Amino acid sequence: MGSGVGVALFIFFLLLVTHEVESAIGVNWGTLSFHKMRPSTVVDLLKANKITKVKLFDSNPDALRALMGTGIQVMVGIPNEMLSTFDSDLFVQQNLSRFIGKNGADIRYVAVGNEPFLTGYGGQFQNYVVPAMVNLQQSLVKANLASYVKLVVPCNADAYESNVPSQGMFRPELTQIMTQLVSFLNSNGSPFVVNIYPFLSLYGNSDFPQDYAFFEGSSHPVPDGPNTYYNAFDGNFDTLVAALTKLGYGQMPIVIGEIGWPTDGAVGANLTAARVFNQGLISHVLSNKGTPLRPGSPPADVYLFGLLDEGAKSTLPGNFERHWGIFSFDGQAKYRLNLGLGNRGLKNAKNVQYLPSRWCVAHPSKDMTQVGDHLRLACSEADCTTLNDGGSCSQLGEKDNISYTFNSYYQMQMQHEKSCDFDGLGMVTFLDPSVGDCRFLVGVTDKGLSSSAEPMAWWSIYHICIGVLIWRFWTLTI
Numbered sequence: 001m002g003s004g005v006g007v008a009l010f011i012f013f014l015l016l017v018t019h020e021v022e023s024a025i026g027v028n029w030g031t032l033s034f035h036k037m038r039p040s041t042v043v044d045l046l047k048a049n050k051i052t053k054v055k056l057f058d059s060n061p062d063a064l065r066a067l068m069g070t071g072i073q074v075m076v077g078i079p080n081e082m083l084s085t086f087d088s089d090l091f092v093q094q095n096l097s098r099f100i101g102k103n104g105a106d107i108r109y110v111a112v113g114n115e116p117f118l119t120g121y122g123g124q125f126q127n128y129v130v131p132a133m134v135n136l137q138q139s140l141v142k143a144n145l146a147s148y149v150k151l152v153v154p155c156n157a158d159a160y161e162s163n164v165p166s167q168g169m170f171r172p173e174l175t176q177i178m179t180q181l182v183s184f185l186n187s188n189g190s191p192f193v194v195n196i197y198p199f200l201s202l203y204g205n206s207d208f209p210q211d212y213a214f215f216e217g218s219s220h221p222v223p224d225g226p227n228t229y230y231n232a233f234d235g236n237f238d239t240l241v242a243a244l245t246k247l248g249y250g251q252m253p254i255v256i257g258e259i260g261w262p263t264d265g266a267v268g269a270n271l272t273a274a275r276v277f278n279q280g281l282i283s284h285v286l287s288n289k290g291t292p293l294r295p296g297s298p299p300a301d302v303y304l305f306g307l308l309d310e311g312a313k314s315t316l317p318g319n320f321e322r323h324w325g326i327f328s329f330d331g332q333a334k335y336r337l338n339l340g341l342g343n344r345g346l347k348n349a350k351n352v353q354y355l356p357s358r359w360c361v362a363h364p365s366k367d368m369t370q371v372g373d374h375l376r377l378a379c380s381e382a383d384c385t386t387l388n389d390g391g392s393c394s395q396l397g398e399k400d401n402i403s404y405t406f407n408s409y410y411q412m413q414m415q416h417e418k419s420c421d422f423d424g425l426g427m428v429t430f431l432d433p434s435v436g437d438c439r440f441l442v443g444v445t446d447k448g449l450s451s452s453a454e455p456m457a458w459w460s461i462y463h464i465c466i467g468v469l470i471w472r473f474w475t476l477t478i
Contacts, residue, residue, distance in 0.1 A: 025282055025339050026053030026073075027307040027326070028258055031060065034311050034383065034412045035329050037352055038446045039066035042307070045331050045349040046072060050341040055257065055303045057114060059095035067105045075109035075152075075303075080116050083128035088135040092143050100145065107149055111257070112136065115156040115195060117174055129153055130180050137188060150190040153181060154257040157196050157236055160243040164224040165235050165293065168242030182249045191300050194240055195258035198232040198277070203266060203318065210268075215280030227292035233259070233281065238293040253300045260305040260326075263334055265319030267390035275335040278304065278326065286340045311383035319385035330354070330444050355443045360410035360420035361403035363427045371402055374422045378409035386438065393438035403433055404440060411443035 029042065043066040046054060052072055056063060059076040067074055076095060078086065099105040112133050116125035133151050140146040159178070162168040170178045185192060198213040209220035215231050222229040229235040237254070244252050261277035262269040281302070290297045309325035327333055331349025338344055362368060378384070384405055386393040393404055406426045413419035420426040434440045 024053055024301060025051070025285070025341065026055060026301055026303040027051055028055045028057070028303050028305045029063065029307045030057055030305075030310045030313075031063075032310040032312040033308065033329055035441075035444045036446045037308075037329075037331055037349065037444055039063045041331065041349055041351055041353075041446075043067055043070060043072070044351070045327070045347075046070075046307075048347040048350075049339060050343060051339065052341070053301060053303065054307075055109075055111070057111075059091075061095075061099075064095075064099045064105045064107075068099065069103040071106060074105055074107045075111055076107055077111040077114060077154075078132070080113045080121075080125045083113055083116070083125055083132045086132070088132070088139040089142070091136070092139040092145065096140075096145060096149060097143050100149075109150050109152050109190075110136065111193070112151055112153050114154050116153065117159045117171075117177075118156045119158050119171075123173075126174070126177055130177065130184065133181075133184055137184075146188075150188060152185070152190050152193045152255070152257075154193045154195055157194060157240070159194075160239055162239050162242065164222065165229060165238035166224050166227070166242050168239030169246055170243050178243075179247055182244060182247055182252060186249055186252060191253035191255045192240070192244065193255045193257040195305075196233060196236045196256060197259065198236075199261050199269070199320075200317075201232055202268060203320070214277055215284050216276075224292075229292070231284075233284070234291045237299070238291050241291070241293045256299045256302040258303060258305040260324050262320035262323040263325075264323035264392050265315075265321070265385045265388065265390065269320045269323060269390060270392075271335045274326075275337060278337055282338070282340050315385060319388050319391065322383055322385050329441075353445050353447075355411065355415050355445060357432075357442055358415065358428050358430050359403075359433055359440050359442070360406045360426050361429050361433050362399050362406060363425055364399070366425050368399070368402060368425060371422070371425055374425065375402065375405050378405045378422075382408035382412040384408055393435075396435060396438060400433070400435055400438075404438070407433070407440050411441055414443065414445070 027046070039062045042063075047070060054067070054072055055075040055077075057077045058079060064074070064076070078091070096107055096110070100107055113125060113129055116129050133153070136151055137146065140149055140151075159174060160168050160170045182192065202208045202210060202213045209218060212218040212220055212230075213232050215233070218230045222235055229238070240254065241250065244250055259281065261274040263271050263274045285298045285302050288296060288298055304326060306324045306326075308327050308331065309323055309329045311322050311329060313321045315321055325334070326337055326346065327349070330352050333346035333348055336345045339346075382405075385391060387396070387401060387404060388394060396404060406420065406422060410420045410426075420428050432440065
């Protein structure tokens with residue numbers, strides 16, 4: 001039996017048994033981190049929390065291999081930069097066909113670009129989207145996958161606009177391409193995927209009512225004809241519904257591709273707000289209440305952003321960009337959250353491969369007046385966003401601030417001995433220097449310990465132990 005026939009039979013039986021799946025809460029698994037856990041550890045974390053849907057931003061083969069045989073439904077992605085150049089047949093062969101099959105990865109969607117119509121891109125990707133989808137669809141047909149793997153385009157909510165939800169419409173310059181896109185989606189049984197971020201509305205507008213961003217009712221509701229909106233999510237969702245209706249596709253299924261609340265890096269980005277928002281969102285969606293324009297019809301699926309913190313993400317939008325995870329970078333739950341999937345709270349990752357328990361701190365007896373250049377270098381490469389205004393480490397004293405910066409760089413460099421030198425201003429300690437809610441991290445690795453993180457030579461250990469005694473004495477006497 002040829003491989004194409006085998007895949008076709010496998011897809012046929014999957015369609016019979018599993019294609020009708022209830023809406024669920026999924027997660028975005030981003031990997032822009034200096035400290036990556038093994039993909040198998042991340043997949044075990046998904047399974048422990050009964051998460052059955054995951055969205056990737058690429059088609060990382062290690063992640064897909066780890067997801068094989070788990071039954072977790074997967075959305076893979078094609079980056080915007082690839083839309084004009086990738087070979088659709090080759091993409092399907094290398095990233096879909098070889099992973100799908102008996103005991104394979106349950107790939108349900110391919111995201112063609114990620115927010116390619118974002119106003120900040122100035123239109124540089126938008127003309128490639130529909131042609132890429134057409135080519136990909138033809139390749140899926142040839143691979144006997146078209147009935148099972150669906151193509152989608154995650155859109156930012158800035159693709160549509162209106163003063164009130166019922167008057168929603170797509171941006172004028174996108175009308176033609178959106179008409180083509182939603183027609184394609186409708187013809188192929190695909191949902192419209194949108195990313196909605198009430199936090200960004202609050203962060204970018206000092207006049208935005210804070211309680212309107214959450215789900216506990218608002219003292220500033222938005223009246224719209226016979227309807228009244230008490231939270232930003234419903235208002236944003238129905239603005240999209242209205243925009244789709246104007247194009248003749250008012251009943252098109254909608255999937256929330258990204259939504260969440262950061263825990264650090266800005267005023268208003270904290271553990272309490274993130275827990276309240278995400279729990280309110282989950283309860284709202286799973287109640288099946290729907291919205292004023294779609295009563296009783298919540299989104300088809302909702303993918304929380306994100307699963308893990310990503311310390312290597314760009315901070316151009318804001319320092320909060322590195323702190324969206326419901327878990328920290330090492331898979332430890334940040335706050336109590338009921339995903340509505342059977343567990344009352346989040347379960348932590350197990351078997352995480354940490355680097356040795358040691359930290360780099362400012363030498364207590366050295367003059368730090370010349371430390372400025374070292375701090376700038378360290379923070380240009382490592383993650384120092386929690387030190388900024390609104391961050392969990394923004395209240396540290398000067399010496400602890402320096403220590404946090406040194407340690408972030410040291411862990412990013414996999415604890416290489418020379419990375420804690422800083423012209424003699426740094427020293428390694430075995431005593432955790434964390435202060436209150438400000439956590440001094442120890443890095444993780446997705447590989448075995450490298451030579452840079454292996455046990456140090458005896459003379460280095462000797463100097464560290466002497467340093468620890470000095471640092472401990474200093475901290476006890478100041």
